[in-house]
Amino acid sequence: MLVVDNLVKSYGKFKAVDGLSLDIGEGHIYGFVGANGAGKTTTMKIIAGLLKPTSGKVMVDGTDISENPKAVKRKIGYMPDFFGVYDDLKVTEYMDFYSGVYGIPKPERKKIADQLLELVNLSDKKDSYVDSLSRGMKQRLCLARSLIHNPKLLVLDEPASGLDPRARVEMKEILKELRNMGKTILISSHILPELAELCTSIGIIERGKMVISGTVDEIMRRISHGKTLRVKILGDMEPAVRFLKEQPIISRISAASEFIDADFDGDSDVLADILKNLIKNDIRVVSFTELEKNLESVFMHLTIGGVQNAG
Amino acid sequence: MLANPVIEKELKTKMRGWKSPALISAYLCFLGFIVLLFYLSSRESARYSADYFNPRVALELYNSIAMLQFFLLLFITPAMTAAAISGERERQTLDLVLCTNLSSSSIVTGKIVVSIAHVLLLVTASLPILATVFLYGGIRITDLLLLFGFYLLMALFMGSLGIFCSTLFKKSAVSMIVTYITIFCLISGTPILLAIWHVFIMHNQNAPTLYDAMSFMFSNPVFGFSSLFEGMSRGNMILEIFSMRTYGMPQTTGNFMIKPWMANMAFNLVASVIFILLAAWKINPVKRGLFIRKTEAQKANQLKNQAV
Numbered sequence: 001m002l003v004v005d006n007l008v009k010s011y012g013k014f015k016a017v018d019g020l021s022l023d024i025g026e027g028h029i030y031g032f033v034g035a036n037g038a039g040k041t042t043t044m045k046i047i048a049g050l051l052k053p054t055s056g057k058v059m060v061d062g063t064d065i066s067e068n069p070k071a072v073k074r075k076i077g078y079m080p081d082f083f084g085v086y087d088d089l090k091v092t093e094y095m096d097f098y099s100g101v102y103g104i105p106k107p108e109r110k111k112i113a114d115q116l117l118e119l120v121n122l123s124d125k126k127d128s129y130v131d132s133l134s135r136g137m138k139q140r141l142c143l144a145r146s147l148i149h150n151p152k153l154l155v156l157d158e159p160a161s162g163l164d165p166r167a168r169v170e171m172k173e174i175l176k177e178l179r180n181m182g183k184t185i186l187i188s189s190h191i192l193p194e195l196a197e198l199c200t201s202i203g204i205i206e207r208g209k210m211v212i213s214g215t216v217d218e219i220m221r222r223i224s225h226g227k228t229l230r231v232k233i234l235g236d237m238e239p240a241v242r243f244l245k246e247q248p249i250i251s252r253i254s255a256a257s258e259f260i261d262a263d264f265d266g267d268s269d270v271l272a273d274i275l276k277n278l279i280k281n282d283i284r285v286v287s288f289t290e291l292e293k294n295l296e297s298v299f300m301h302l303t304i305g306g307v308q309n310a311g
Numbered sequence: 312m313l314a315n316p317v318i319e320k321e322l323k324t325k326m327r328g329w330k331s332p333a334l335i336s337a338y339l340c341f342l343g344f345i346v347l348l349f350y351l352s353s354r355e356s357a358r359y360s361a362d363y364f365n366p367r368v369a370l371e372l373y374n375s376i377a378m379l380q381f382f383l384l385l386f387i388t389p390a391m392t393a394a395a396i397s398g399e400r401e402r403q404t405l406d407l408v409l410c411t412n413l414s415s416s417s418i419v420t421g422k423i424v425v426s427i428a429h430v431l432l433l434v435t436a437s438l439p440i441l442a443t444v445f446l447y448g449g450i451r452i453t454d455l456l457l458l459f460g461f462y463l464l465m466a467l468f469m470g471s472l473g474i475f476c477s478t479l480f481k482k483s484a485v486s487m488i489v490t491y492i493t494i495f496c497l498i499s500g501t502p503i504l505l506a507i508w509h510v511f512i513m514h515n516q517n518a519p520t521l522y523d524a525m526s527f528m529f530s531n532p533v534f535g536f537s538s539l540f541e542g543m544s545r546g547n548m549i550l551e552i553f554s555m556r557t558y559g560m561p562q563t564t565g566n567f568m569i570k571p572w573m574a575n576m577a578f579n580l581v582a583s584v585i586f587i588l589l590a591a592w593k594i595n596p597v598k599r600g601l602f603i604r605k606t607e608a609q610k611a612n613q614l615k616n617q618a619v
């Protein structure tokens with residue numbers, strides 16, 4: 001449905017997007033994760049036809065965006081990260097305006113608008129002025145607006161940013177509904193766990209480059225060989241660090257002020273032995289746990305790695 | 312034209328509420344007041360003279376109102392369009408329109424048409440007042456139509472200049488200032504250029520001819536406008552200042568084929584088209600280079616497509 005091939009966007013010498021490639025199949029939900037300034041918005045703007053790439057190719061449903069931007073724009077619903085609304089316009093008129101922009105004939109407009117406002121739970125705000133809506137409502141209205149021409153592909157740039165927890169849940173419910181409607185969705189966020197339960201695939205972007213990309217399970221599998229042990233110690237940590245370093249199964253150690261993280265490869269048997277020996281050596285262990293590998297820690301792991309490599 | 316959703320939306324919001332009707336009413340009251348003053352004063356002076364009514368008064372009135380509206384257009388039109396695009400950028404609504412398949416030229420023309428319609432509405436609404444001069448004769452209906460045509464093209468020019476500036480600059484304030492400076496230069500810069508040319512290059516030989524004046528000032532709206540009143544301007548201070556005589560030229564343009572207002576109207580039309588095209592090109596986010604047509608890759612691709 002969406003194929004991005006070796007996309008580059010340079011601002012002078014700086015490359016905001018640096019050789020990014022993507023392939024999202026029809027009906028998939030692709031989560032696009034990255035720290036601030038990673039290049040998510042830039043990529044999405046290029047896909048939405050709002051920015052000209054320095055090089056590279058974007059194909060939507062088999063059509064090259066540089067060759068036929070109008071046809072591609074017809075297939076994309078885009079929701080920017082920041083947007084404004086016109087003052088002096090009512091919700092229904094707002095929807096009517098964008099229907100007109102997409103050339104939807106007048107008689108059909110009202111029905112479409114009603115359906116979409118129903119979908120985003122704004123039916124009771126039909127006659128309000130758009131600039132009087134709360135932020136969450138505006139965001140939902142903008143989502144409804146991006147659906148007005150029934151696009152196959154949705155490009156949503158942080159649709160849940162700036163929303164309170166309740167509104168986030170609501171937004172997620174709406175997105176699930178869209179998923180059930182069979183839309184292909186590219187959605188960006190800073191927060192991986194939020195995407196994990198929604199998305200079929202995930203890509204992590206760092207400094208304009210794709211660090212890792214694949215289905216949620218695949219990524220978990222690729223990361224989770226190599227587990228992490230977290231040990232909390234009372235008193236001097238030095239002997240504990242020295243002891244852990246001597247263990248052959250432990251590959252890497254990082255000591256923080258309160259705990260020690262150690263990457264290891266082995267089973268519970270080995271772990272039990274390590275704990276036994278720690279206590280034998282008079283080290284006062286408070287807790288000793290194997291860290292749950294969730295997407296959040298994968299994300300931190302990967303992106304911090306990226307910064308270290310670059311620095 | 313009304314199928315343009317931008318026009319439809321802008322008309323809806325601009326005409327809503329009390330502001331527009333209030334503005335139009337205030338303007339008409341103001342004009343009505345001036346007219347009243349004119350006629351009253353003429354009655355007053357008629358008491359002390361033999362004629363009961365001097366038809367010159369009607370002519371004077373026509374000239375004054377025409378001039379008033381000229382300056383109104385000059386000052387208001389740029390203000391309405393010079394923030395059109397930059398304002399949308401500032402309010403972050405531009406991307407939402409640009410990501411649709413509405414063409415950038417529809418956006419630009421929509422904005423211009425609405426702004427012009429808005430100012431011309433003021434002018435049109437005043438037509439009945441202006442038409443009272445027909446009661447006294449001295450003005451032909453063609454004069455009035457020509458005046459209106461001149462206004463239209465001038466508003467178009469001011470509007471497209473403003474739009475162009477608003478696509479050029481990110482900040483509305485900057486766009487506004489540049490637009491007004493440009494207009495100021497057209498009005499006062501062109502006669503200065505003419506004077507410089509006359510003094511330093513022609514060494515003050517003969518007085519500049521109308522042809523010379525037009526070569527320098529064809530783009531000067533005031534120059535074009537005042538030539539509309541050739542032969543009628545006597546007695547009107549401001550029209551006088553801008554009339555030919557001030558530039559040391561014969562007062563009438565005589566039998567010279569092209570009149571300054573023609574040159575000015577032609578200029579306004581051509582410049583507007585250029586500005587609108589440039590503005591549409593400028594807001595298109597995936598524009599091609601102006602001079603580089605297609606990259607090699609695109610050409611190859613096209614060939615491939617043709618082969619298939």
Ligand SMILES: Nc1ncnc2c1ncn2[C@@H]1O[C@H](COP(=O)(O)OP(=O)(O)OP(=O)(O)O)[C@@H](O)[C@H]1O
Pocket residue numbers: 011016034035036037038039040041042043081190
């Ligand atoms: N017009 C521009 N000129 C120069 N640099 C730019 C421009 N737009 C973006 N950048 C740079 O490109 C990089 C990527 O920005 P982008 O907005 O795509 O990041 P992002 O992943 O969306 O970040 P965030 O999570 O904060 O939204 C940033 O370093 C930014 O400074």
Ligand SMILES: [Mg+2]
Pocket residue numbers: 040041042081157
């Ligand atoms: Mg962003």
